[in-house]
Amino acid sequence: xxxxxxxxxxxxxxxxxxxxxxxxxxxxxxxxxxxxxxxxxxxxxxxxxxxxxxxxxxxxxxxxxxxxxxxxxxxxxxxxxxxxxxxxxxxxxxxxxxxxxxxxxxxxxxxxxxxxxxx
Amino acid sequence: xxxxxxxxxxxxxxxxxxxxxxxxxxxxxxxxxxxxxxxxxxxxxxxxxxxxxxxxxxxxxxxxxxxxxxxxxxxxxxxxxxxxxxxxxxxxxxxxxxxxxxxxxxxxxxxxxxxxxxxxxxxxxxxxxxxxxxxxxxxxxxxxxxxxxxxxxxxxxxxxxxxxxxxxxxxxxxxxxxxxxxxxxxxxxxxxxxxxxxxxxxxxxxxxxxxxxxxxxxxxxxxxxxxxxxxxxxxx
Amino acid sequence: xxxxxxxxxxxxxxxxxxxxxxxxxxxxxxxxxxxxxxxxxxxxxxxxxxxxxxxxxxxxxxxxxxxxxxxxxxxxxxxxxxxxxxxxxxxxxxxxxxxxxxxxxxxxxxxxxxxxxxxxxxxxxxxxxxxxxxxxxxxxxxxxxxxxxxxxxxxxxxxxxxxxxxxxxxxxxxxxxxxxxxxxxxxxxxxxxxxxxxxxxxxxxxxxxxxxxxxxxxxxxxxxxxxxxxxxxxxxxxxxxxxxxxxxxxxxxxxxxxxxxxxxxxxxxxxxxxxxxxxxxxxxxxxxxxxxxxxxxxxxxxxxxxxxxxxxxxxxxxxxxxxxxxxxxxxxxxxxxxxxxxxxxxxxxxxxxxxxxxxxxxxxxxxxxxxxxxxxxxxxxxxxxxxxxxxxxxxxxxxxxxxxxxxxxxxxxxxxxxxxxxxxxxxxxxxxxxxxxxxxxxxxxxxxxxxxxxxxxxxxxxxxxxxxxxxxxxxxxxxxxxxxxxxxxxxxxxxxxxxxxxxxxxxxxxxxxxxxxxxxxxxxxxxxxxxxxxxxxxxxxxxxxxxxxxxxxxxxxxxxx
Numbered sequence: 001x002x003x004x005x006x007x008x009x010x011x012x013x014x015x016x017x018x019x020x021x022x023x024x025x026x027x028x029x030x031x032x033x034x035x036x037x038x039x040x041x042x043x044x045x046x047x048x049x050x051x052x053x054x055x056x057x058x059x060x061x062x063x064x065x066x067x068x069x070x071x072x073x074x075x076x077x078x079x080x081x082x083x084x085x086x087x088x089x090x091x092x093x094x095x096x097x098x099x100x101x102x103x104x105x106x107x108x109x110x111x112x113x114x115x116x117x118x119x
Numbered sequence: 120x121x122x123x124x125x126x127x128x129x130x131x132x133x134x135x136x137x138x139x140x141x142x143x144x145x146x147x148x149x150x151x152x153x154x155x156x157x158x159x160x161x162x163x164x165x166x167x168x169x170x171x172x173x174x175x176x177x178x179x180x181x182x183x184x185x186x187x188x189x190x191x192x193x194x195x196x197x198x199x200x201x202x203x204x205x206x207x208x209x210x211x212x213x214x215x216x217x218x219x220x221x222x223x224x225x226x227x228x229x230x231x232x233x234x235x236x237x238x239x240x241x242x243x244x245x246x247x248x249x250x251x252x253x254x255x256x257x258x259x260x261x262x263x264x265x266x267x268x269x270x271x272x273x274x275x276x277x278x279x280x281x282x283x284x285x286x287x288x289x290x291x292x293x294x295x296x297x298x299x300x301x302x303x304x305x306x307x308x309x310x311x312x313x314x315x316x317x318x319x320x321x322x323x324x325x326x327x328x329x330x331x332x333x334x335x336x337x338x339x340x341x342x343x344x345x346x347x348x349x350x351x352x353x354x355x
Numbered sequence: 356x357x358x359x360x361x362x363x364x365x366x367x368x369x370x371x372x373x374x375x376x377x378x379x380x381x382x383x384x385x386x387x388x389x390x391x392x393x394x395x396x397x398x399x400x401x402x403x404x405x406x407x408x409x410x411x412x413x414x415x416x417x418x419x420x421x422x423x424x425x426x427x428x429x430x431x432x433x434x435x436x437x438x439x440x441x442x443x444x445x446x447x448x449x450x451x452x453x454x455x456x457x458x459x460x461x462x463x464x465x466x467x468x469x470x471x472x473x474x475x476x477x478x479x480x481x482x483x484x485x486x487x488x489x490x491x492x493x494x495x496x497x498x499x500x501x502x503x504x505x506x507x508x509x510x511x512x513x514x515x516x517x518x519x520x521x522x523x524x525x526x527x528x529x530x531x532x533x534x535x536x537x538x539x540x541x542x543x544x545x546x547x548x549x550x551x552x553x554x555x556x557x558x559x560x561x562x563x564x565x566x567x568x569x570x571x572x573x574x575x576x577x578x579x580x581x582x583x584x585x586x587x588x589x590x591x592x593x594x595x596x597x598x599x600x601x602x603x604x605x606x607x608x609x610x611x612x613x614x615x616x617x618x619x620x621x622x623x624x625x626x627x628x629x630x631x632x633x634x635x636x637x638x639x640x641x642x643x644x645x646x647x648x649x650x651x652x653x654x655x656x657x658x659x660x661x662x663x664x665x666x667x668x669x670x671x672x673x674x675x676x677x678x679x680x681x682x683x684x685x686x687x688x689x690x691x692x693x694x695x696x697x698x699x700x701x702x703x704x705x706x707x708x709x710x711x712x713x714x715x716x717x718x719x720x721x722x723x724x725x726x727x728x729x730x731x732x733x734x735x736x737x738x739x740x741x742x743x744x745x746x747x748x749x750x751x752x753x754x755x756x757x758x759x760x761x762x763x764x765x766x767x768x769x770x771x772x773x774x775x776x777x778x779x780x781x782x783x784x785x786x787x788x789x790x791x792x793x794x795x796x797x798x799x800x801x802x803x804x805x806x807x808x809x810x811x812x813x814x815x816x817x818x819x820x821x822x823x824x825x826x827x828x829x830x831x832x833x834x835x836x837x838x839x840x841x842x843x844x845x846x847x848x849x850x851x852x853x854x855x856x857x858x859x860x861x862x863x864x865x866x867x868x869x870x871x872x873x874x875x876x877x878x879x880x881x882x883x884x885x886x887x888x889x890x891x892x893x894x895x896x897x898x899x900x901x902x903x904x905x906x907x908x909x910x911x912x913x914x915x916x
Contacts, residue, residue, distance in 0.1 A: 007217040016214070020207045027199055030337055031192070034344035042344070046337035053333045061210055062326045069549070070155045077159045077577055080664055081166040087668070088170060088613050091680035092177050103605045104178055108264075109271035114254060115185040130554045132890040133914060138554035140888045143467045149550045153468060156542045156576055163580040167614060171588070171599060174610055256595040263604035271605025278597030278604070282588070 019060045026053050150316040158327050161290075165331050168283050172338065175275035182272020187343025189254075190280075191245055195340040198241050199332065205234035206329040213322045216305075219312040225305060228298050231325065235295050242288055246281075256281050280339055287335060290328050297321055359781065359879040360387050366882060367465075369473045384469035385882065389476050390454030391779065396483065397443050397450065398848070404438040405841060407431050412837045415830045418822050428820030429506035430521070434490065436509030437526060441533045442483055444764055445622060448629035449540055449575070450479070452771050453568045455779060457544065459872035459880065460562045462553025462888050467546040475539040482532035489525035508818060510619075513600035513611040517592055524593060527586045534579045534586075541575030544568055553871070556891035559650060562870045563895070566653045567632020570660040574625040578664065582618030585611065609674050616667035624663035624691075626760060627727075628656055630767035631698055634720050637774055638702050640868040641717035642709025643901035648701035649894070655694035662691045672743045681740050688738040695731055699724065710901050715789035716866075719770030722797045726762025730755060733808065748818075750829075751811030754804045762800050769796070769847065776851065777861035778872060781879040784854035792847035799840025806832045869903040870895050876909040887912040 030049050038045050059065040064074065098104045125144040129137050143149070176183045212227030246255070253260045254277055259267040261274050268274070301321050304310045310317050358365050368382035380388065411431050414423045423431060458466055466472050492503040505523045507516040516523050548569050552561065561569075589611070591597050598604030600611045639646040646652065668676060668684030702724065711717070733755040737743045746752060776784055807815075810829035815822060822830070864873045876886060889912040897904040906916040 007214065009214060009218040012214050013211065016207055016210050020203065023203050024200070027196070027203065030199075030341060031196060031344075034341060043342050046341050047334075050334045050337050054330055057206070057326055057330050057333070061206060062323055070152060073156065073159060074162075077162055080577060081163065081170075083665055084166070084617060085170055085173065087665070087680065087683060089173060089177055090683070091613070091668070091677050092174050092607075094677035094679045095178070096677055097675065102602050103271060103607055109179070109605055111268040111270035111273070113182070113185050113270055114189045114260075114273055114277075117252070128888055130888050130890040131913070132555065132892060138890060140554060141550055143463070143465055143469065143547075143551060146467065146550055149467050149546050152549060153542055153546045156545055157538075160538055160576060160580040163577050164584045167581045167584045167617070168588075171610060171614070174607070175605075178607070179605070256597060261596065261598065261604070263598070263601075274598045274604045275606065278599055278606075281595075282591055282597050282599075 015060060019056055022056055023053055026056075147316055151319065154320040154323060158323065161327055161331075165283075165286075168279070168286070169334065169338070172279050172283070175272060175279070179270070179272020179275060182270045183276050184343045186269075186273040186276035186280075187339060187341070189343070190340050191248065192340050192344060194241055194245050195336055198238050199336050201234050201238050201241070202329050202332050205231045205238070206326055208234065209322050209325045213315070213318050216310070216315050216318050217312060221305060221311075224318075225302060228302055232295055232298050235291050235298075239288060239291060242284065249277075276339075283335060284339070287328070287331055290331070294321075294325055294328055297324065358881055359877065360385055360882045361781075361879055367469070369470050382473070384465070384473045386454045386458050386465050386469065386472060387779070387880070389472055390451050390456075392476060393446060393450040393454065393479070396480065397446060400438050400442045400483065402844075404435050404443065405844065407435040407438070409837060409841060411435070412830075412834045414820060415822075416834045418824050418827050418830075420821065423820065425820050426506060427502070429508075429818070430502065430504045432818055433505050433508055433526075437486065437505075437530070439760075440509055440622075441530050442486060444626050444760060445533070445537055446479060446540075447626055447764065448633065448768055448771065449544065449568060449571055449625075451768070452564075452633070452775065453540070453544055453571075453629060456775060456872050457565055457568050458547065458551070459778075459875075459884050460565050460870055461548065461551060461556060462871050462885060462891065463547065463551035464883050464885075464888075466543050467550055468543050471539060472543055475536050475543070478532060478539070479536040482529050482536060485525060485532060486529035489522050489529060492522045492525065510615060511586075511589060512615075513589065513592070513606070513608040514602060516589060517601055524590055527590050531583055531586050534583045537575045538579045538583075541572040541579070544572040545576065548572070553888050553891045559653065560891055560894055561653075563635035563646070563649070563652055563656070564629070564632035564870075566656045567629045567635070570656040571625050571628045573660050574621045574628075574663065578618045578621035578625070581614060582622075585614040585618070588614075609671065609676060612671050612674050613667070616670045617664075620667035620670065621660075621663045623756075623759070624659055626764045628659060630723075630764045631656065633767045633771040633774070634702060634723065635698075636868075636870065637716050637720040637770055638705050639896045639898070640774075640866050641712045641714065641720070642705050643712065643867070644705065644709045644898050645894075645896040646701065647704035647707075648697070649896065652698055652701050655697045658694040659691060662687070662694070666691060669738055669743070672740050673747045685738055685740045689735065692731065692735055699728065712866075714866075715784075715786060715793060716770050716774040718790060718793045719766055719773060722793065723763060723766040723770065726758055726766060726797070726800060729805075730757075730759030730763055734759065746811060748816060749811035750807040750815045750817055753817045754807035754811060757804050757807075758800075762804075766796070766800075772851065774866070775872075776854075777865045777878055779879060780855045780858075781861055781877075782854055782858035783861045783865070784850050784858055788846065788850040792843050792850060795839055795843025795846060797843075799836050799838075799843050801836070803833050803836030803840055806836075864903075867903060869897055869905060874907050874909070874912075885912055886910060889914075 026049055030046065033045055033049070034042055058074070064071055095104070102108050125142060127142055128140040130140050131137050208227045208230040212224045212231065215224035215227060249255060253267070255261070256278070259265050260269050261277055262268060263271065263274065269277070298321065301310065301318060304317060360366065363376050363379065366379050366383045366385045366388060368379065369384050370382055373379055373382060380392070383389065410423065411428065414421050414428060454472070458464070490504050494501050494503055503522045505526045506521045507519055507523060511523065511527065548565060588599055592600050596604070598606045600606045600608055602608065635646060635652055666684060666688040668680055669688045672681055733751070737746050737752060737755060773784070773789060806829040810826050815826045815829065861878050863878060871889070875881070875884065886909060889907065893905045904916060905914060907913065908915050
């Protein structure tokens with residue numbers, strides 16, 4: 001099995017540019033969203049926009065669309081990372097010693113916030 | 120230069136049907152698969168760092184938002200666009216190579232390198248600005264328990280900020296290095312219209328570097344954007 | 356006399372075509388030679404770590420200090436753990452038999468990336484050198500020669516690893532480099548198994564050893580980067596004070612434990628899965644019949660790899676983790692016993708009504724069924740949170756993992772060495788000596804480690820260089836066991852080395868096995884493995900009345916049965 005099939009240069013290039021435009025639009029949304037809409041869920045929205053961008057990059061720039069085996073390995077790894085996140089965050093979100101722990105109690109963990117410094 | 124052309128072996132089954140044996144030589148899919156598997160390790164590595172980041176975001180929600188609001192979103196956003204365009208130039212370069220336009224392919228690779236250098240330059244500007252405000256690894260603001268100390272959550276934020284953007288920048292430097300090497304291999308005639316697995320994989324690598332930034336940027340720069348305090352007041 | 360891959364000039368090199376035998380070995384990309392070189396280096400380090408263990412057993416023979424002080428003892432168990440884990444058992448079976456045997460078993464001529472394989476071996480050597488540098492790290496403090504090797508235990512827990520004056524950073528760097536070598540081996544083996552199987556060999560016609568290597572490669576690939584970055588973060592913490600694990604800045608040492616064990620638990624499955632693969636090869640060959648439940652054993656390897664990723668928190672039961680997390684991890688941990696149990700039942704079912712050949716590879720396999728069963732079952736007892744609170748960090752845990760790693764992984768590595776010795780060398784070892792060595796090892800491990808379950812249950816803590824007098828008897832029995840074990844090890848290696856030099860020549864397919872690595876014209880195999888790649892339209896363990904069903908004409912690799 002030698003290299004890939006012939007490339008339709010013009011069509012591929014057009015596709016890349018379209019994806020670029022999509023990514024630029026999403027980047028713009030990233031910027032204006034915190035001022036405009038769904039501001040209480042800022043973090044979730046930002047990550048969702050990131051996911052959308054990542055999906056475009058993976059599918060089209062990285063040519064994952066149509067790749068069966070490689071796509072399956074990517075999905076497996078992503079699920080693994082998600083599992084690590086879910087369980088570790090379940091652990092830390094249910095931290096039982098919040099008031100007494102040196103790293104979270106009011107007494108020890110406070111300081112002069114950077115937001116209160118200059119600007 | 121043509122050298123030993125690899126001729127695959129043939130295995131014949133009991134019905135006399137011939138089957139081509141896949142050798143380790145000249146295996147485009149194998150080269151692709153191998154590099155994707157390697158990239159999965161980068162996913163696990165940066166994934167673990169995002170895990171650490173989210174760990175402390177959970178413990179110190181308000182501190183993170185305050186710290187984020189102090190970062191320069193415009194420089195960060197500018198870098199996002201630079202990296203985005205560089206991913207395009209890298210992809211176009213590969214397209215040119217596959218279409219046989221070697222000169223244009225090299226031009227695109229050079230363009231990508233230049234964008235990468237600009238990215239690093241902007242990063243250096245950001246870090247110097249933070250340093251001059253006393254926010255840097257080793258400075259009193261990032262030590263615990265002193266008069267100049269930031270709150271614990273902000274120390275965690277900035278510690279991971281410098282670590283993750285630093286590691287990302289390190290991957291950009293490596294990317295520049297392998298792109299320069301790619302140019303050498305093209306000039307030596309080892310990467311051509313018909314044998315471009317190296318170019319393919321390097322383009323994938325650059326897309327991965329971009330992919331990581333797609334999550335680094337909003338996580339550090341945007342969570343504190345737009346005067347959002349997540350419903351919590353300043354401080355702890 | 357046809358040529359073998361060991362003959363001078365019979366090898367492919369990464370750079371050029373050297374004439375000298377020395378450079379042919381240094382530059383070889385041949386998977387068989389690379390596997391042998393891994394074995395040579397790994398066993399040297401193995402014996403260094405065994406010596407460290409004997410030193411500790413000697414210190415612990417009587418209570419009170421004898422030959423080591425407390426700090427040096429801490430360095431001793433750190434050294435023992437670092438060498439055994441990072442330099443020996445994690446490269447382990449994949450580096451040796453994954454390299455030598457796996458490509459032969461799938462009918463390939465080499466791995467997918469032979470030059471990467473060569474590079475990976477030397478990366479491993481570089482990691483070993485860095486580890487040695489951290490070992491020979493001395494300084495003069497107040498006129499005294501001070502030995503600076505890390506004293507944190509191989510687990511490098513924060514915050515002690517951040518604050519200790521001993522040289523932790525070099526060891527962390529060594530572990531990182533060795534981890535990279537493990538990852539690259541995983542990549543190479545995964546692509547090899549996906550791409551280079553002989554025509555006709557789909558996944559469910561692969562030998563079970565290949566399934567074991569495949570599942571292991573997934574763990575090498577996805578789990579190792581997590582510890583890699585954890586070690587980098589620990590180094591950055593020490594040098595730049597990023598704060599991530601340092602409580603004085605708000606860092607959480609429990610996060611270090613989470614990240615560390617997210618790798619280190621899957622790592623133990625990385626160790627045992629290839630070993631189980633070896634068991635699955637030996638059992639059918641020495642029962643002269645097809646293995647029972649081929650498909651379930653294959654799928655159980657995949658399940659163990661998968662489940663292994665999600666149970667790491669059982670190492671953190673006493674760390675301050677939340678009760679919710681403890682419950683989740685305890686619940687998930689029990690599941691991993693299921694596919695393991697399936698394998699054991701399938702192996703025993705294979706023995707039933709088989710014609711058992713009680714030669715040394717089979718002795719090792721059968722012995723391991725006993726010792727690993729003990730290791731595995733005692734693991735289940737500490738998977739329960741309640742009992743683990745009492746037994747964590749006692750000798751009970753230490754006995755558990757030594758039964759599982761020494762009595763599971765290492766014993767099966769030795770089984771594989773006996774089984775494939777004729778393949779690799781073309782010679783036979785002395786069978787009577789091998790049997791004696793087995794019994795010494797088997798008796799030794801049980802005398803050494805079984806008392807430790809009791810001592811741990813009664814409260815003997817681990818990593819302690821001194822203890823209350825009531826524990827002395829256990830340490831003394833264990834000390835005797837250690838000497839018996841070491842005698843067995845030395846006898847076994849003496850047998851291998853002297854037989855390779857001057858043992859009798861092995862006949863073709865000496866065990867009458869069915870898998871492809873034995874279907875070469877001569878032993879040892881030629882450089883290109885098989886004369887021609889065969890078409891595989893048969894299952895890996897087809898026996899007919901105790902004899903292999905599939906026969907080949909070795910000139911054409913066509914079936915003649």
